[in-house]
Amino acid sequence: MASDIERSVSIARQLDDLFGEEGRCPRPPSQGRGSNTIALAQLSRDIVEYWDSLYEPLQNRIKEIFITRFEGEKLVQVSLF
Numbered sequence: 001m002a003s004d005i006e007r008s009v010s011i012a013r014q015l016d017d018l019f020g021e022e023g024r025c026p027r028p029p030s031q032g033r034g035s036n037t038i039a040l041a042q043l044s045r046d047i048v049e050y051w052d053s054l055y056e057p058l059q060n061r062i063k064e065i066f067i068t069r070f071e072g073e074k075l076v077q078v079s080l081f
Contacts, residue, residue, distance in 0.1 A: 004055070007046075007050045007053055007054065008053075008054050008055050008058050010046070011047060011050065011054060011058065011062075012058055014039065014042070014046065015061065015062070015065070017039065018036060018043065019065060040080075044066075044078050044079070047062055047066070047075070047078050048075055048076065048077065051075040052075075062078065065080075066080060067079050067080070
């Protein structure tokens with residue numbers, strides 16, 4: 001079972017791969033990685049699943065990139081549009 005630190009690091013790496021360290025627009029896919037669609041879908045699922053265990057600075061970065069939808073205190077969806 002992954003720790004909170006490992007989950008946060010994994011999601012931060014996925015964000016960096018897709019958007020760059022400072023970016024808000026998806027970068028072109030890396031060579032050999034194929035479409036960003038699958039990577040973005042996986043990242044979105046991971047964010048929703050592990051939201052409560054992510055560190056606040058990472059949550060804030062996610063909120064800068066994605067539209068976040070909550071039901072009460074629970075994050076239920078992230079999207080770019």
